[in-house]
Amino acid sequence: MRYLTIALAKGRLAKTTMKYLKEIGISCPEMEDPDTRKLVFVNDELGLKFFLSKPSDVPTFVEYGAADLGVVGRDTILEENRKLYEVLDLGVGKCRMCVCGPAEAAERLKHHELIRVATKYPAIARDYFYNRKHQTVEIIKLNGSVELAPIVGLADVIVDIVETGGTLRENGLDVLEVITELSAKVVVNQVSMKMEQDRISDIITRLREVVRAHSK
Ligand code: PRP
Numbered sequence: 001m002r003y004l005t006i007a008l009a010k011g012r013l014a015k016t017t018m019k020y021l022k023e024i025g026i027s028c029p030e031m032e033d034p035d036t037r038k039l040v041f042v043n044d045e046l047g048l049k050f051f052l053s054k055p056s057d058v059p060t061f062v063e064y065g066a067a068d069l070g071v072v073g074r075d076t077i078l079e080e081n082r083k084l085y086e087v088l089d090l091g092v093g094k095c096r097m098c099v100c101g102p103a104e105a106a107e108r109l110k111h112h113e114l115i116r117v118a119t120k121y122p123a124i125a126r127d128y129f130y131n132r133k134h135q136t137v138e139i140i141k142l143n144g145s146v147e148l149a150p151i152v153g154l155a156d157v158i159v160d161i162v163e164t165g166g167t168l169r170e171n172g173l174d175v176l177e178v179i180t181e182l183s184a185k186v187v188v189n190q191v192s193m194k195m196e197q198d199r200i201s202d203i204i205t206r207l208r209e210v211v212r213a214h215s216k
Contacts, residue, residue: 001047004192004199007067009055009076013184016092017071020214024206059084059187068192069200074182075161079121085193087204088186091211097124099177100168101150101157106176108156118142118149119159128159128179147171 008014018031028050031041041050053061058072059082070084073093077086099109099117108115112133118140119125129137140155142148147167149155161182162168162175186207188200 002196003042003047003049004069004196004203005049005051005067007058007061007070007072008050008052009058009070009072010052011055013055013071013073013093014052016184017090020090020207020210023210024203026203056080062187062189065189065191068189068196069203070187071184072187074180074185075121075124077185077187078127078180079123081123083190085188085190086185087188088208088211090184090186090207091215093182093184095161095163095182096175097121097159097179097182098162098175099128099157099159099179100147100162100173100175102172103174105150105156106174109176112136114138115156116140116154117157117159118146118155120144120146121159124179125159147173 008017018028021027026046026048028041028043030036030038031050039051051067055072055076056079058070059077059080061067062070062084063082071090075097105115112135114136116138117125117129120142122139122141125139129135140149146158146160149158150173151171157176159179165175168174186204193200
């Protein structure tokens with residue numbers, strides 16, 4: 001039997017995913033060792049391999065077939081825009097991609113002024129402003145603490161994830177426009193979906209039940 005490989009986005013989402021997988025009888029004891037420096041974990045009995053990668057790399061591993069399945073946030077899926085199938089919403093990591101800024105920026109946004117937009121998600125920001133709003137903006141890529149940008153005068157607004165809204169509140173910023181809802185998704189390589197249809201469908205079907213049970 002060929003091993004099925006599952007790519008997980010490092011961090012809280014990987015832990016939740018392993019918890020859900022455990023509920024359908026898929027576990028990987030080697031992965032639970034907190035001191036391990038290993039990158040790939042194997043469950044020979046089930047013919048499964050797991051690896052943890054940077055979230056933004058999960059779609060790349062899945063598109064090229066280095067992983068058959070992956071679990072990653074929809075923010076990353078949209079930003080990376082890779083060829084893959086999105087097959088299941090895990091219903092966790094729910095948040096929204098928003099345009100945020102100081103209240104004064106709302107007017108400039110509304111009047112389609114040439115504003116500066118700072119973001120970790122330049123592809124999402126470009127698609128939103130250019131294709132959906134038909135608005136020309138200047139996009140500035142940052143790698144974190146994006147909320148700083150309007151505060152220190154780098155940009156007029158930001159495009160970023162809002163979960164509780166706490167970061168915005170503490171920094172005097174508001175949600176000005178909601179771009180889209182986000183949550184964690186299971187993605188599948190397009191060839192694997194055909195070649196390993198039975199095993200993949202089985203995992204997805206059973207995971208769907210777990211998601212349903214947790215949503216109650
Ligand atoms: C994310 C996001 C916001 C924050 C939103 O940042 O970029 O800054 O969480 O969450 P909240 O609405 O619950 O406050 P993250 O912690 O991933 O770090 P980052 O600054 O490196 O982007």
